[in-house]
Amino acid sequence: MPGIKDVAERAGLSVATVSRALSGKGNVSTRSRERAQAAAAELGFVLSYHASSLASGRNHNVGLVVPSVHRWFFSSVVEGVSATLLDAGYDLTLYNVSEGQERRHSVLNDFLLRKRVDAVIAVSLELSEAEIQQLLAIHRPIVGIGGPLPGASTIRIDDSGIAQAAARHLIQLGHSKIAHMTGDAAYEKDFRLPGTRQGGFKKAMKDAGLAVRPEWQVSADFTIQGAYASARQLLGGPVERPTAVFAASDEMAIGTILAARDFGLRVPYDLSVIGIDGHELGEVFGLTTIDQDARGQGALAVRRLLAGLDGVGDPGAADAEFPTRFVIRSSTAVPPVDSVPLR
């Protein structure tokens, strides 16, 4: 493999000049730059990543920690992050820490302390204050998406607010028998979102003077199949059937719709369903939802980090609330006539 020395020799320049020419930093005459580039091209030379990183202290590499890559939100964020990073010439080191907590810690130690990454994006992961301080101490900016990160910069949507909006939408249509499907407790550890959305739902119900019936509070694991199973219990069980379901994610809303169909329930005539996400499948199901642009959130996270790395601005612990968009389709409507109180 050719080294920068070979390039320098061939171009009739010093190693230093070639380095500057190739990296674009520092002053180099056009002539030298062209020579260096030509020589590099002829030799098929590319700067060694590790040598550059070691010498310069910059990695051009961002770590992305996600709990899963299968669920819609996460894979969407990954896509957004990946595309933005690639455009900026950065590498993405992916840490899928699905399988438990021990691994998470070793991951953090390993790639943060070993300074392989310039920055970290943590998705729906609840880092401890200590972990965050550790990161900030070694000047590794960190931004969180979809989870509270005390002391760090975060990007999030107004979970409580949109949950309220979703519930209000149903209430305004005339529903009073509204069920809520929230995320599983299993996820609550790292993922406070279920609680937040649930809180918003309860608030909206309370505000409207409606009862939050415990038997209509169900949970699932954020997947279609998990929600399908839960919804079958809810809709096919012995308890009175709600006229509307607010699911904390589109995937769960879709699972609910599938379960409803199994029971011959027509959506929205017999059952209204609303989700949160903006999942690509929403259109197929005519799903009313609140669109959170997950790709966009990933992209924004990257832009924020890079601004802090390349530029001067340190965004600090700035919290950005990402905008959402209410998308009304055909899965929500007025409740069935026989369930509306006659006037």
Add this chain to the structure above:
Amino acid sequence: MPGIKDVAERAGLSVATVSRALSGKGNVSTRSRERAQAAAAELGFVLSYHASSLASGRNHNVGLVVPSVHRWFFSSVVEGVSATLLDAGYDLTLYNVSEGQERRHSVLNDFLLRKRVDAVIAVSLELSEAEIQQLLAIHRPIVGIGGPLPGASTIRIDDSGIAQAAARHLIQLGHSKIAHMTGDAAYEKDFRLPGTRQGGFKKAMKDAGLAVRPEWQVSADFTIQGAYASARQLLGGPVERPTAVFAASDEMAIGTILAARDFGLRVPYDLSVIGIDGHELGEVFGLTTIDQDARGQGALAVRRLLAGLDGVGDPGAADAEFPTRFVIRSSTAVPPVDSVPLR
């Protein structure tokens, strides 16, 4: 940040010994090892990734190139690769090259030639012979999953064989009016699979003396929503309706089932549907399918690479045919009575 020197000093050892103690290579007395580890722990020291890589030439980093992270097959492979790599103490650098070919080339140059990775896993990407040679020339083992990689090691399923098996399953049930939903031409560039599965389908039909009707050959983009749209055309259009659909992926099979339901067709009584994949959602839809363990394929790819890197064995251009499993559920049955020729 403490360096290895500080650790050496604190432990009363030389830098060399500490390096050996911490990396586990070479002979170090138990006493020295413990001292070194203790000192490192006290100082919160971790070896610098780049310095180690530069000095040793080993990266402990594998590049994974995928065309997407959203579609089931790819995200499953990513999970399998990620978990196996993490267990082995390797990093995963993810390259999502969805947006076109130019990017792909810059990616290859960038991370292959810059030797940031020890090996490459390419999923459903068709690298040119030149690209592969380039990789092998610099001793970067490469394994392909789900795509032909001339000269490189690959892991793949018997696409033609399972397509034949799927078609035969329908034929044996008594179907003769069988449609096939294949992958879009847009993917054929990098992804020869659609053609291969289609070939298997045609062969099975021919072998059974059945006609492959062009109007029943439709395509979609491998997504549920894409397949849904195509299936609506197929099932709701003016052409005679088939009694069975063989979709080249589970996601497309599911899209087809959803479309069928829209038209009031009961699966499997009015329409049989079979897919390929082993998608988690298959169970919800009672989908008959051929399970290819995508996670397992990813894991196997990693194990193969690591064997080549750590051990002595160079697997060379060994092609592994990954086993698949026929999963019969409730989406396939005998054709509707009125369409079976009376005897």
Add this chain to the structure above:
DNA sequence: ATCACAACTGCAAGCGCTTCCAAAGTATAC
């Protein structure tokens, strides 16, 4: 022509480790 200043360029000192080599210590064999 002279001077001040900016734009280039090259030298060489690292960046923080790994590993070759030789020396020292220790166990085993005769």
Add this chain to the structure above:
DNA sequence: GTATACTTTGGAAGCGCTTGCAGTTGTGAT
């Protein structure tokens, strides 16, 4: 007790770049 082989250690030379510093050259102003 000595020779032989193996284990353990430290010194020091890199790995392949980047960058501070100082020297060289070119420019416009005087």
